[in-house]
Amino acid sequence: MSENPNKNSESITAQVESESGLPDIGTGDENPMEWNEPANNRKKPEDRESINSPVEKYDARKIVTGEAKYTGDFRRQFPDLAEAAVVRSDIAHGQVTNIDTSAAEEMEGVYAILTPDSDVVPDSVYTSAGQGYPEPTPWDLRVLREKVRMVGDPIAAVAATDSQTADRAARKIDVEYEELDPILDYRVAMDPESPQIHDSDEIENKQPGANYENNRQSSFEGEIGDVTEATDSSEHVLETEWETPYQSHCVPEPHTTIARRDEDNRYHLITSTQVPYHTRRQLSHLFDIPIRDIRVEKPRIGAGFGSKQAMVIEPITLALSIAADRPVIYETTRKEQFYAIRSRHPMQIRMKTAVSDEGALEAMEMDVLSNTGAYGPHGMTVAGNVGTKPLPLYPNVDNVRFAGDIVHTNLPIAAAQRGYGAPQGHFAVESHMDEVARDLGMDPIEFRQQNHVREGDLDEIAAILADDEKHARRIRSCGLDECIQRGREAVGYDDVDQPDDPNQNRGIGVALVGQGSGVAGAELGAAHIKMNEDGTFILQVGGVDTGTGTDTMVSQIASEVLGCAPGDIVVHSSDTDISPFDYGAYASSTTYITGQSVKKAAENAKERVLTWAAGMLETSPDRLSVGGGDVTDEQSGDHVSLEEIGYESMYGEDEREHIMGEASHSTDESPPPFGAQFVDVTVNDQTGEFDINQLVFAADLGVAINPPLAEGQIEGGQSMSLELATGAGYEFTDTGVPKTISYKQYGMPRSTDHPPMETILVETHEPTGPFGAKSIAELPTNGVPPALSNAIRDAVGIRISTLPITAEKISAALNQLD
Secondary structure (H helix, E strand, O other): OOOOOOOOOHHHHHHHHHHHHHOOOOOOOOOOOOOOHHHHHOOOHHHHOOOOOOOOOOOHHHHHHHHEEEEHHHHHHHHEEEEEEEEEEOOEEEEEEEOOOHHHHHHOOEEEEEEOOOOOOOOOOOOEEOOOOOOOEEEEOOOOOOOOOOOOOOOEEOOOOHHHHHHHHHOOOOEEEEEEEOOOOOOHHOOOOOOOOOHHHHOOOOOOEEEEEHHHEEEEEEEEEEEEHHOOOEEEEEEEEEEOOEEEEEOOOEEEEEEEEOOOOOOEEEEOOOOOOHHHHHHHHOOOHHHEEEEOOEOOOOOOHHHHHEOOHHHHHHHHHHHOOOOOOOOOOHHHHHHOOOEOOEEEEEEEEEEEOOEEEEEEEEEEEEEEEOOOOHHHHHHHHHHHHHHHHOOOOEEEEEEEEEEEEEOOEEEEOOOOOOOHHHHHHHHHHHHHHHHOOOOHOOOOOHHHHOOOOOOHHOOOOOOOHHEEOOOOOOHHHHHHHHHHHHHHOOOOOOOOOOEEEEEEEEEEEOOOOOOOOOOOOEEEEEEEOOEEEEEEEOOOOOOOOHHHHHHHHHHHHHOOOOEEEEEEOOOOOOOOOOOOOOOOOOHHHHHHHHHHHHHHHHHHHHHHHHHHOOOHHHHHHEEEOOOEEEEOOOOHHHHHHHHHOOOOOOOOOOOEEEEEEEEOOOOOOEEEEEEEEEEEEOOOOOOEEEEEEEEEEEEOOOOHHHHHHHHHHHHHHHHHHOOOOOOOOOOOOOOOHHHHHHHHOOOHHHHHHHHEEEEEOOOOOOOEEEEOOOOOOHHHHHHOOOOOOHHOOOOOEEEEOOOOHHHHHHHOOO
């Protein structure tokens, strides 16, 4: 097995930077406002052909007609396919003392049974986090586990002729335990008397601040200026506490994997993953198989939201396939999705702010306690984003401190989820800012406008956990003022009509939000494009479309460069044997990183197209332009079609060439998109019941490559944000057994529960992005919880500081006022 070169790392920067959006671009002269932007990157609206257009989603018709193929649909290709089932721990903490598989082994139709002692089951530890290499997360997992740390830990696995047989066989496997006391409250997990969950000696690649004797996976602290001195000398200091719960990803398609050995004796996995290349690398390490002998193919995905940024079921499926010597499919149940896969981190956050009489922020302090659950994928990096995403909304504060502890409990594993720590952080920061404004007697919007980020600012807060100042970022695009103004007008902030019923009180809350565009300094996307004889193109990218419209977006970028219609570009993505390398779909990276690689590759191909066109038109390439499927001499007006160029380049008499282009893109930049979330609510001051009248979200995402798809991302993000605000959270018994194991128990808002939404796109131009684009996918997950809490505060004067927000909590707080 290979050794992890990051095993003994002491650098906080390396850990948090991996997903926190900390650019390594320097300060001062090294971080100028100006950017060496290609001339063709900035197009006037009237000159745009494909970008900023409502092109039909690439796979829309396939999805609505049922022709799109998801992982489960590949069953029919393998007539000898076996189905899998997994035996999971039914206790929260303990040691497996015996596994009796004899009854299952006697069943007809059972091909393989695996336990932790099976030869094909790797014995090494690993991380399930789909991140860059070396992974900035501890290696604390085993494929099958004898020490169980949560209800749902996999103990044994079965492959059988069909799912019913596999399930019956799994139920016949008898597991005996030595049960241990669990720790369920993350707020006391570090107390000396709390049960110890992990043995420090069994963990590889420990993170800074780890202390497994007191269940601390990692910790961090960073400071700019002197917060203590600033708060001690300020006349206005406010301290608040906030708490957020577990949240399920609620993906429509459950995690599904098919593993097989192909005719070339290579291992082929078809799997619903956001990170095909990371998964291939991690399987290679875990099973000691050369990377060349592993192929990971991603078909259509029924959403991921971060849950599929983890290698959760692929190792079990591969081990079963090896043991059974046949293809195996493992499709998780909805119950498993809730308690055994991945969730959003519950957190407790303390905010402390010093402010002048005039409303200028003098100091900000944030302390985070994060529950990473039984294991630690993404623990350090998610907690880092809790501060480094929302605090930079106010980058001109001279004194800032941000610290955090990430602790283990015997509860479900928390990992990556859309927003990646930023929703928890925004709830604390933006609700706190609302309280600061009201404490000063200022309008919450005016207070924010006095302090919020603007174009030209140097943001050093995003680099607060770095080991030097070179990671600061210059804000080269920011439409936040316009977002505030247009959202304010749309929601009617300045003209609120109160209901006739004296017990009904209407209020409007606002929250500012920011995010990032990829992982600064830790991303790579690549693209390859080739021209067909008829002037159409095949585009290959490693970027993963999880349902967001990535394939549509890249076709629009390529067609804008090449002067053809988006429909003339066929997109193939996310097959490690065929597609170019890409880190995958996470951290809002796809448009910004993959899109830029596509633009570069298309420009390489365009250069060859123009060279051939110049020869055919007997002119200079400098005089040529592309558009409408033609290449035109701007001086003479002569033109030649892309189809004519395609045939000439491949079948010409004197010379022949297959016109292609390829490129990679990585960058130290991660420009933040910005937004303003408004919530209009009516609250009954007798019962605490509330109705959300409207959600309004105004977003600065640079140039929207496809406005309807961007609007869809905003509406979907707000829906997930609304769920966190009003319906999320898990319940457990006092022994750690999950009580929330279905949609019905979870309380996910239904379409009939959803308030009206208005989406506003504010165009700016980000010079570092493809055609001026930034990200959008995660940004709208951040705003509803703080804006709703602020709206309730505006309506009835009480503050709800724990999620979810319920009528019972409002009623209790109102009763305390009486």
